[in-house]
Amino acid sequence: MISIFITAFVVGGLICVVGQLLFDVAKLTPAHTLCLLVVIGSVLDGLGLYEPLIDFAGAGATIPITSFGNSLTHGAMAEAEKHGLIGVLTGMFEVTSSGISSAIIFGFIASFLFKPKGTI
Amino acid sequence: MNEKKYAALEKEISPKTPYLRNCIKAFLVGGTICLIGQFVALFYMTYFDFTERTSSNPTVSTMIFFAMLLTGFGFYKKIGQIGGAGGSVPITGFSNAVVSAAIEHKSEGYVLGVGGNMFKLAGSVILFGVFSAFVVALIKTILVKLGVVSW
Numbered sequence: 707m708i709s710i711f712i713t714a715f716v717v718g719g720l721i722c723v724v725g726q727l728l729f730d731v732a733k734l735t736p737a738h739t740l741c742l743l744v745v746i747g748s749v750l751d752g753l754g755l756y757e758p759l760i761d762f763a764g765a766g767a768t769i770p771i772t773s774f775g776n777s778l779t780h781g782a783m784a785e786a787e788k789h790g791l792i793g794v795l796t797g798m799f800e801v802t803s804s805g806i807s808s809a810i811i812f813g814f815i816a817s818f819l820f821k822p823k824g825t826i
Numbered sequence: 827m828n829e830k831k832y833a834a835l836e837k838e839i840s841p842k843t844p845y846l847r848n849c850i851k852a853f854l855v856g857g858t859i860c861l862i863g864q865f866v867a868l869f870y871m872t873y874f875d876f877t878e879r880t881s882s883n884p885t886v887s888t889m890i891f892f893a894m895l896l897t898g899f900g901f902y903k904k905i906g907q908i909g910g911a912g913g914s915v916p917i918t919g920f921s922n923a924v925v926s927a928a929i930e931h932k933s934e935g936y937v938l939g940v941g942g943n944m945f946k947l948a949g950s951v952i953l954f955g956v957f958s959a960f961v962v963a964l965i966k967t968i969l970v971k972l973g974v975v976s977w
Contacts, residue, residue, distance in 0.1 A: 711864050718860025718916070719853035725911030726852035730843050736914050737947065741954040743915060748955060752962035760879065765863035768882035769889060769916045770856070771951065777882075778959035786967040787977050794963045798956060801883070808887040809921055809948070812894040813928040817940045820898035822930045 710764045717759070717766035740771050747772030751779040777801040848910050855909025859916040863889055886917050893921035898929065923947035 721743075728739040750756040756776040760767040767773060778798055785797020799806065866888045867881040876884065896902040902922045906913035913919055927946045931939035945952065969975045 711861060714864040715857040715861045718863075719857030719912070722852040722856025722909075722912040722915045723849045725856075725915040726849050727845075729911055730845050730848055736911075737950055739911065740914065740920070740951050744951055744955040745958040748958040748962050752966055760882070763860075764878065765867050765882075765885060766857075766860045768867075768885065769860045769863040769918075771915055771917060771920055773882070773886075774917070774920070774951070775955045775958060778955050779962050782959050782963035783966055783977070786963055787970075791964070791967055794960060794967060798959060804883040805886045805890065805917065805920075806952070808890045809924045810944070812891055812921070813924040813944050814940065816894045816898050816925045817928040817932050817936070820929050822932055823900060 713763045714766035717763035718769055719766075721766075721770040721772060743770070743772050744775040747775030748779040749775075751776040751783075756780075774802060774805060777805075851908060852910045852912035852915075855905060855912030856915055857912075859889075859912070859918055862892075863916075889916070889918050890921040893918035894925045897922045897925040902926075920948055920951060923951075 725739050725743060728734045728742065729736065734742065747756060750759075750772070756767070756772075757780075760773075760776075778801070781797045781800030781802060782794045783797075785793030785800060787793070789796065863885055867878075867885040870876045870881045870884045871878065874884070893902060896905070896918075902913070902918070906919070906922070914922075924944055924947075927948075928940050928944045931943040931946075933939060934943075966975070970977060
């Protein structure tokens, strides 16, 4: 029980270190870094490597942005398994809908609640 | 001054990047956010009918909600300044990008300002995520049809 908290902390931290190295060493902008990490997550899921990482690290693997690429690919592949090629399109947002919809909804609510004051 | 000289001069006078310190900070801040996420996941597994795998969806939504509050009150900016990639790589950083763009463009109106600019920063992440997922899933589906790999 305790061990999942430790692995979540360590794995999540390490993914962020990868991001930091892409910032500092590869001199990528934050936007490029995030896009690259999402693509990496999606490719890892294609190879079947991301689910074992989630089993190992729990939130350490699901909270970093790599999991966004993973769940997009996962939904697309799960649906493609059932319905063939067209499933790639229909299943794309199956798993990740909660992330996108809550970002849109909370973002819109926040724009009612808060005044602009340099939050970026 | 030619380009080479300029690049050399720029390298000489710009402060050295503290690689190790930045990495440690990113590790600690990012790890802490994931640790909080694990507690949220545990909450959903204990009090609601979620398993270890299905708990990730409500957890992500909850973390996005927390990040919205932190962004609105101006605290997330500080987390980003301290943690670097530790603040922007977790899903909370994605939420921060959406929410801050929504708030900042409020003055231009809700349709053109908030609606048009909400995904200004986060849109590229969605674009590349969706397109790479499309390519990967397409390749995998074709490989399965050809009998090279199995699901």
